[in-house]
Amino acid sequence: MNEMSAGLRDLRIALVGNPNCGKTALFNTLTGSRQRVANYPGVTVERKEGSFLSPGGRRVQLLDLPGTYSLRARSPDEVVTRDVVLGEQAEVAAPDLLVCVADATNLRIGLRLILELKRTGRPLLVALNMFDIARHRGIEVDVGRLSALLGLPVVTTVAVRRGGTEALLAAIDAQAPPGEADAAWSAPDAAGLRTLQREADRILAAVVRVPDRRDAVTRRLDAVLLHPVAGLVILLVVLFLMFQAVFAWAQPAMDLIEAGFQAMGAAVGALLPEEGTAGLLRSFLQDGLIAGVGSVLVFLPQILVLFLFILLLEDFGYMARAAFLMDRIMGGAGLHGRAFIPLLSSFACAIPGIMSTRVIDNQHDRLATILVAPLMTCSARIPVYTLIIGSFVPDRPVGEGAWSWVGLQGLVMFGLYAAGIVSALGMSFVFKRLLWRGQPTEPFMLELPDYKLPRVRNLALGLWQRAKAFLRRAGTIILSMMVVIWFLSSVPRPPEGATQPAIEYSFAYSIGHAVEPLLRPIGFNWQIGVALIPGMAAREVAVASLGTVYAVQEAEEDAAQLGQALAGKWSLATALAFLAWYVFAPQCVATLSVIRRETGGRRWMWFSFGYMLALAYLAAFVTYQGARALGAG
Amino acid sequence: MSFIADSVLAETPAALDLGAARRGFRGRIRGLRAFASGGLPAEELERRLLELGFVEGAEVELLHQGLFGRDPIAIRVASATIALRRQEAAAVLVEPM
Ligand SMILES: Nc1nc2c(ncn2[C@@H]2O[C@H](COP(=O)(O)OP(=O)(O)OP(=O)(O)O)[C@@H](O)[C@H]2O)c(=O)[nH]1
Ligand SMILES: [Mg+2]
Numbered sequence: 001m002n003e004m005s006a007g008l009r010d011l012r013i014a015l016v017g018n019p020n021c022g023k024t025a026l027f028n029t030l031t032g033s034r035q036r037v038a039n040y041p042g043v044t045v046e047r048k049e050g051s052f053l054s055p056g057g058r059r060v061q062l063l064d065l066p067g068t069y070s071l072r073a074r075s076p077d078e079v080v081t082r083d084v085v086l087g088e089q090a091e092v093a094a095p096d097l098l099v100c101v102a103d104a105t106n107l108r109i110g111l112r113l114i115l116e117l118k119r120t121g122r123p124l125l126v127a128l129n130m131f132d133i134a135r136h137r138g139i140e141v142d143v144g145r146l147s148a149l150l151g152l153p154v155v156t157t158v159a160v161r162r163g164g165t166e167a168l169l170a171a172i173d174a175q176a177p178p179g180e181a182d183a184a185w186s187a188p189d190a191a192g193l194r195t196l197q198r199e200a201d202r203i204l205a206a207v208v209r210v211p212d213r214r215d216a217v218t219r220r221l222d223a224v225l226l227h228p229v230a231g232l233v234i235l236l237v238v239l240f241l242m243f244q245a246v247f248a249w250a251q252p253a254m255d256l257i258e259a260g261f262q263a264m265g266a267a268v269g270a271l272l273p274e275e276g277t278a279g280l281l282r283s284f285l286q287d288g289l290i291a292g293v294g295s296v297l298v299f300l301p302q303i304l305v306l307f308l309f310i311l312l313l314e315d316f317g318y319m320a321r322a323a324f325l326m327d328r329i330m331g332g333a334g335l336h337g338r339a340f341i342p343l344l345s346s347f348a349c350a351i352p353g354i355m356s357t358r359v360i361d362n363q364h365d366r367l368a369t370i371l372v373a374p375l376m377t378c379s380a381r382i383p384v385y386t387l388i389i390g391s392f393v394p395d396r397p398v399g400e401g402a403w404s405w406v407g408l409q410g411l412v413m414f415g416l417y418a419a420g421i422v423s424a425l426g427m428s429f430v431f432k433r434l435l436w437r438g439q440p441t442e443p444f445m446l447e448l449p450d451y452k453l454p455r456v457r458n459l460a461l462g463l464w465q466r467a468k469a470f471l472r473r474a475g476t477i478i479l480s481m482m483v484v485i486w487f488l489s490s491v492p493r494p495p496e497g498a499t500q501p502a503i504e505y506s507f508a509y510s511i512g513h514a515v516e517p518l519l520r521p522i523g524f525n526w527q528i529g530v531a532l533i534p535g536m537a538a539r540e541v542a543v544a545s546l547g548t549v550y551a552v553q554e555a556e557e558d559a560a561q562l563g564q565a566l567a568g569k570w571s572l573a574t575a576l577a578f579l580a581w582y583v584f585a586p587q588c589v590a591t592l593s594v595i596r597r598e599t600g601g602r603r604w605m606w607f608s609f610g611y612m613l614a615l616a617y618l619a620a621f622v623t624y625q626g627a628r629a630l631g632a633g
Numbered sequence: 634m635s636f637i638a639d640s641v642l643a644e645t646p647a648a649l650d651l652g653a654a655r656r657g658f659r660g661r662i663r664g665l666r667a668f669a670s671g672g673l674p675a676e677e678l679e680r681r682l683l684e685l686g687f688v689e690g691a692e693v694e695l696l697h698q699g700l701f702g703r704d705p706i707a708i709r710v711a712s713a714t715i716a717l718r719r720q721e722a723a724a725v726l727v728e729p730m
Contacts, residue, residue: 069684106712109686190665190676193683201690210712218714219696226707228700324716328701337705337716362672443671443678443721444705445685448714 010051010059012093013172014084016117017101018110019067020449022129024048025159026101026168027064034461035064036352038314039452040341042067042359045077047084056173063095066358069109071116072187075361086120086185097123097175099168104134104141104156105215105450107208111200112193114150120185124152125175127168131156133450138211146207160455218450222321231325238318242309243417244410246302246382253301261294262561280490287551288486289479295547295562296478296540299383303470304463306379310348311462315454319344320446327444333425334432336444339369343424346376347417348466350591354598362442364432370598371608372428374591375584377420379470380539384582385416387543391563392575419583423615473538481534481541482548489530489552503553522581522617523574523624527553532587539587573627580623586612651693651708652723658695660727662687667724678724686710687725 015023019041028035031050036043048064065084066077073082087094100117102110107128117124128134128141147154155171158164188196225231265286272282313319319341327337339360346353353373360366377385389409397404398411432439489508494500503509511533512526519529527549535542543562550565566575586592586609596605648663665687667679687693687710696714697707705718 070680072680074681108711109684109713112684112686190679190683193680194688197683197686197688198690201688222697222707226697228698228703232700320716324697324705324707325699327705327716327718328699336718440670440672443673443681444716444718445681445721446716447685448707448716 010061011054011097011172011175012061012063012095013097013099014063014065014095015101016065016081016085016098016113017067017129018069018103018113019043019447021067021101021103021106021110022157022159023067023101024064026099026127026129026157026165027062029159029162029165030060030169031062034465036462037458038311038319039317039449040314040319041447041449042077042341042356045080045355045358047080054173055169058173060172069113070187071120071185075359076366077358078361085117085122094122097125097172099125099127099172101127101129101157104128104131105137105139107141108197108200108204111204112197114152115196115200116188118150118152119188123175125168125171126150126152126154128154128156129159132158132161132164133452137215140209142207146203149203149206215450218317221451222448225318225321226324231321235322235325238313239417240414242306243414244407245309246305247386247407247410247413250301250305254298257298257300258294261290261298264294265290280493283490283552284483284486287490287548288482291551291562292482292486292544292548293474293479295387296383296544297471297474299386299540300467300470302382302386303379304467306382307348307463307466308459310345311459312454313344315452315458317449317451320448323446324448330425331441331444333428334441335365335369335425335428336441338444338446339365339428342369342373343376343421346373346378349378349380350374350376350588351594354591354594357598360442364436364439365442367599367604368428368431368436370595371431371604371611372424374586374588374595374608374612375420375424375427377417377583378539378588380588381416381582383540383543385413385579387546387563387566388575388579389413391567392570392572416579416583423583427611427615473540477538478541478544481537482544485530485534485545485548486552489549501553503549506552508549521624522620523571523577523628524581524620525570525574528574528578536587537589539582539585542582542587572632573624576627576632577620577624580619581616584612584616584619586616648726648728650723651695651725651727652719652721654695654706654722654727656695656698656703656706658693658727658729660693660729662689662691662693663726663728664689665724666726670721670724678721682721682724685715686713687715692730693725693727 015027017023024035024044025037027033027048027050028037031052033050035048044064044066049061051059051061054060063084065081068078068081071082071085073079083089084092084095085098098117100114102114114126134141143154143156153171155167157168225234268282268285272278274282322344323337323340326340330337330340342353342356345356350373353376354370357366357369360369389412393409393412396408398406398408489503489506491507492505494502494505498505508530512530515529516526527546530549531542531545534545547562550562554565592605592609595608596602665679665682667675669675670678691711694709695706696709699705705716706722707714707716
């Protein structure tokens with residue numbers, strides 16, 4: 001067998017099925033990849049490729065595709081699926097075999113899609129996934145009978161368990177060499193859909209026995225979590241707890257990291273002399289690397305806590321519920337509940353949020369969501385917010401007694417997140433009104449998946465990936481910006497016998513002073529001006545830059561204590577204006593380039609850059625002047 | 634109201650549209666009466682509902698509803714739970730069981 005198949009070319013297989021039926025979980029198990037798996041429809045929005053060796057020794061190229069209810073390609077993610085299935089993309093050959101994945105606990109819609117796929121004439125193999133859950137609920141499926149009625153091979157799979165894909169692998173090996181598919185396919189009309197669904201229902205009645213107790217757990221939970229009043233309150237409490245936790249849980253780990261960097265700085269200080277070339281090196285290590293990059297790395301624990309919350313919500317199945325609860329509120333902003341999922345994902349990072357708008361089929365609704373997604377408070381703002389809150393907001397409970405568990409700092413953080421959400425919704429309302437007046441919002445239709453217990457492995461993997469991504473950012477973009485900043489603030493060196501602080505002879509000082517007049521109305525000093533310019537690359541860079549600029553300026557041993565330095569140097573009005581600036585500022589090159597890619601041109605990229613910059617300036621101006629008028633100048 | 638709807642309603646006086654149903658309502662789908670909504674033409678709305686399993690004969694139950702205007706609603710259709718707005722649910726004609 002091995003020798004025979006060694007001569008064969010790679011087998012190309014694509015995974016097709018309804019959203020959330022477990023295609024990506026299967027893909028990961030088969031290929032050993034780590035693509036995103038989560039319990040809500042519309043997680044995968046791109047084609048992903050992987051490969052594995054079948055037990056029969058055949059190399060298989062596997063494609064994971066976005067989930068779909070039909071081949072009609074209503075939204076950009078479904079276009080990807082249709083193009084692959086029908087072989088309509090010039091650069092990729094049509095797959096040799098389609099593995100139709102269906103959720104065994106919810107076969108009805110999946111079966112209709114399988115019948116629709118059958119019409120394409122392509123070789124099919126059916127995988128009844130989530131068979132563990134089906135069995136647990138006492139759902140009985142006569143697999144042999146189903147296979148006979150469909151005229152297709154059918155296997156059962158448990159995508160999330162090792163060994164859960166054995167039957168599928170065996171069936172892949174048993175697959176005859178592919179024949180030519182007839183390419184004539186046209187989308188079924190309403191009558192066609194009815195016929196297909198009736199046929200699916202007939203088959204279901206013959207092969208599936210469902211016990212009368214349906215998923216009682218999901219029902220009972222939804223009775224509370226989707227309760228008209230309690231549901232909304234719980235959603236708010238969940239978000240609120242998330243921000244409290246970001247502060248409360250991360251603190252010990254942050255203290256540890258900070259202490260580590262301080263020790264490192266001190267060690268470098270002890271090893272290298274202050275004068276000469278070695279002094280330059282010492283300044284670079286202490287002020288550039290340790291004070292700069294260190295001031296960003298300190299926030300890793302907070303970012304992980306935030307991600308843990310988001311991953312838990314995603315895996316549990318809460319995202320679709322949040323969309324349900326928020327639908328009417330989103331409706332006020334001209335969007336529908338479904339757009340809340342990309343916005344909620346943007347809490348982590350706007351990039352996956354923008355990507356996931358592909359599930360929105362109305363072009364203008366999608367564009368509006370893309371434009372406002374960067375206003376949601378992404379994790380890159382955490383360092384900025386935390387730094388300012390930590391230096392200017394006292395760390396004490398909001399009140400006595402019943403309120404003693406609510407920290408003031410967490411409350412301010414929650415307020416900043418709320419400001420992000422409110423401005424995102426507000427701007428979406430404005431865009432829908434100004435740009436696309438009178439165009440209706442597309443209907444809200446969303447499948448609510450059953451709740452699932454989050455898997456520790458999936459959570460750990462997700463956290464690890466985020467941590468890696470954050471460290472990579474710190475090691476690349478932030479580090480290189482730091483080198484630039486350190487260079488600009490240390491060169492030229494002061495002349496012999498200089499009387500002013502060294503930094504006043506540097507390029508950074510000149511640059512900062514050049515932009516300062518522009519920034520004076522919003523209360524920013526020249527150090528902030530220096531930090532903002534490289535901070536255009538990524539938000540955290542601003543914090544790191546401030547760390548370096550103040551460290552060079554102070555030239556003190558204890559450079560890691562950026563917060564304390566700020567508390568002494570900035571007025572409260574400046575600090576508040578800085579926060580207001582960061583609620584809106586478009587400071588992330590990666591996000592802008594994703595906007596360009598997803599909207600197919602520079603136009604909307606510049607548009608979002610421009611409107612956010614204008615809003616940032618305006619917000620900082622109003623905040624600064626307002627705060628000064630109130631005596632916080 | 635369209636001609637089709639009238640004829641369906643005439644046959645079964647008990648039929649009502651799902652958009653007007655109360656929480657806890659259980660019934661069976663009698664037909665679809667699609668109309669243009671949310672920028673979609675009638676035919677497209679009908680197809681989308683069909684694709685989510687709203688096909689004649691299927692059992693439905695209104696499980697949950699939102700706070701504002703009792704909207705949106707969560708409908709159990711056979712083995713799936715679908716969230717949609719009452720506005721579009723009105724295209725689904727049901728008879729109580
Ligand atoms: N118990 C169990 N859970 C599964 C199984 N397969 C997938 N899941 C879970 O089902 C959810 C959805 O899985 P995904 O792999 O993201 O689904 P998908 O089909 O890729 O979804 P989209 O990308 O949105 O189309 C996740 O929470 C998985 O952990 C299975 O066989 N058994
Ligand atoms: Mg997927």
